[in-house]
Amino acid sequence: MKILTRTIEFSTKGHTDIIDLTPRIRQALAETGLQEGQVSVFAIGSTTGISTVEYEPGLVKHDIRNMLEQFAPYGKNYEHNKTWGDDNGAAHLRSTLVGTSYVAPFTNGQLLLGTWQQVIFIDFDTRPRQRRVALQFLGE
Amino acid sequence: MKILTRTIEFSTKGHTDIIDLTPRIRQALAETGLQEGQVSVFAIGSTTGISTVEYEPGLVKHDIRNMLEQFAPYGKNYEHNKTWGDDNGAAHLRSTLVGTSYVAPFTNGQLLLGTWQQVIFIDFDTRPRQRRVALQFLGE
Amino acid sequence: MKILTRTIEFSTKGHTDIIDLTPRIRQALAETGLQEGQVSVFAIGSTTGISTVEYEPGLVKHDIRNMLEQFAPYGKNYEHNKTWGDDNGAAHLRSTLVGTSYVAPFTNGQLLLGTWQQVIFIDFDTRPRQRRVALQFLGE
Numbered sequence: 439m440k441i442l443t444r445t446i447e448f449s450t451k452g453h454t455d456i457i458d459l460t461p462r463i464r465q466a467l468a469e470t471g472l473q474e475g476q477v478s479v480f481a482i483g484s485t486t487g488i489s490t491v492e493y494e495p496g497l498v499k500h501d502i503r504n505m506l507e508q509f510a511p512y513g514k515n516y517e518h519n520k521t522w523g524d525d526n527g528a529a530h531l532r533s534t535l536v537g538t539s540y541v542a543p544f545t546n547g548q549l550l551l552g553t554w555q556q557v558i559f560i561d562f563d564t565r566p567r568q569r570r571v572a573l574q575f576l577g578e
Numbered sequence: 579m580k581i582l583t584r585t586i587e588f589s590t591k592g593h594t595d596i597i598d599l600t601p602r603i604r605q606a607l608a609e610t611g612l613q614e615g616q617v618s619v620f621a622i623g624s625t626t627g628i629s630t631v632e633y634e635p636g637l638v639k640h641d642i643r644n645m646l647e648q649f650a651p652y653g654k655n656y657e658h659n660k661t662w663g664d665d666n667g668a669a670h671l672r673s674t675l676v677g678t679s680y681v682a683p684f685t686n687g688q689l690l691l692g693t694w695q696q697v698i699f700i701d702f703d704t705r706p707r708q709r710r711v712a713l714q715f716l717g718e
Numbered sequence: 719m720k721i722l723t724r725t726i727e728f729s730t731k732g733h734t735d736i737i738d739l740t741p742r743i744r745q746a747l748a749e750t751g752l753q754e755g756q757v758s759v760f761a762i763g764s765t766t767g768i769s770t771v772e773y774e775p776g777l778v779k780h781d782i783r784n785m786l787e788q789f790a791p792y793g794k795n796y797e798h799n800k801t802w803g804d805d806n807g808a809a810h811l812r813s814t815l816v817g818t819s820y821v822a823p824f825t826n827g828q829l830l831l832g833t834w835q836q837v838i839f840i841d842f843d844t845r846p847r848q849r850r851v852a853l854q855f856l857g858e
Contacts (some may be wrong), residue, residue, distance in 0.1 A: 439579045441719065474581055476716075482831065482832045483832040484832055484834045489674045490624060490674065492624040495661065497656075497671070497674075500656075501656045501671055505671050509649060509785055510785055517775075517777070517780035518777045518781050520776060530771060530772055530781070531777070533770065534769045535675070535769075535815070536674070537817060537820070539770075539820045540677070541681055541821055543618055545583050552622045552623040552626075554624045574823040576716065615721055616854055629815075631810060631814045632798075634802070636798040636800060637797070640796075641807055642811065645790055676815065676817075681760070681819045682760060683723060690760060694763075694764045695762070716856065
């Protein structure tokens with residue numbers, strides 16, 4: 439049994455920008471040579487999210503944003519914003535709700551995802567950011 | 579330390595049908611013979627969810643459905659539906675929000691769940707489906 | 719590779735009381751002596767939650783509570799309440815939505831959290847409780 443930690447970096451546009459991590463995870467998995475195990479995907483930062491979705495523009499550019507805007511709208515004057523003079527209270531709330539941690543199993547060197555199921559990173563912050571995600575592979 | 583991957587299959591009714599996975603997980607755990615470790619539960623498919631709940635009819639048949647209907651109603655005309663001619667945009671949104679990945683620890687061969695805490699699979703899709711869930715046991 | 723399970727206990731005030739678990743996790747990690755691996759944080763109980771947030775009073779005392787009150791208000795007469803004569807249907811719904819399971823990686827003996835990203839326990843129940851959280855360390 440081995441444990442291997444990798445960090446991937448990329449830039450985002452913020453405002454619930456949704457990035458498909460699946461190709462990067464597949465590549466990193468292939469490089470480990472592991473056949474059976476799991477990858478923990480962890481988003482570093484308190485205005486981020488990790489989840490899965492069918493990565494198509496209707497959901498990714500519109501529907502997810504509209505859903506989240508209903509209960510954590512960007513324009514609202516949150517107590518968080520008053521504390522720090524920030525404008526990103528909505529981003530923190532979305533992160534706490536969606537979560538920043540995901541575990542995906544693999545067998546025969548292949549992730550056990552559904553055909554239309556991709557692992558996504560979401561940047562909820564209110565500005566473009568440089569982001570890091572930890573990929574930790576456990577297996578043999 | 580061992581890693582053992584099992585897949586369980588079952589049929590659902592869709593429309594936020596909630597299945598108690600706990601007995602199947604307990605049985606699979608007993609079959610592994612592992613005493614200390616964790617099980618990763620991963621729902622394969624982009625219109626599914628994994629979480630925990632007290633599995634009683636009030637929550638499972640009514641309250642959870644009513645809550646989710648507020649922010650991702652089934653009848654709405656999502657951009658996703660326009661993209662594919664689908665009718666299941668709400669199912670995808672619920673999946674992204676609830677999540678499809680769960681990790682539960684065990685010691686002395688017993689899951690560390692609360693007395694009224696069951697691990698559930700949710701089928702958010704708009705029709706009956708045959709489903710697969712990966713159970714990956716890590717431990718000794 | 720080692721697997722080590724610890725249970726931490728603490729009391730809460732209920733009503734979406736949010737506790738910062740990060741110092742306890744860091745201390746438990748230091749005591750294991752592990753350098754590379756992950757900790758699974760699992761909240762035992764069906765009216766609890768685990769997530770991450772920037773732990774500052776605006777979010778923790780106000781914004782998160784206000785957000786959750788929108789779609790699972792405490793005062794509503796849920797079917798769950800009718801089933802058991804309980805008053806905590808809202809607590810169960812919040813638990814299912816937020817989730818009770820989290821996995822955080824560490825390298826060089828340090829958690830890979832963002833600077834303002836803390837791991838939190840949330841007690842959604844409607845009264846003070848004594849709570850237990852499982853911390854399971856996997857690594858070497």
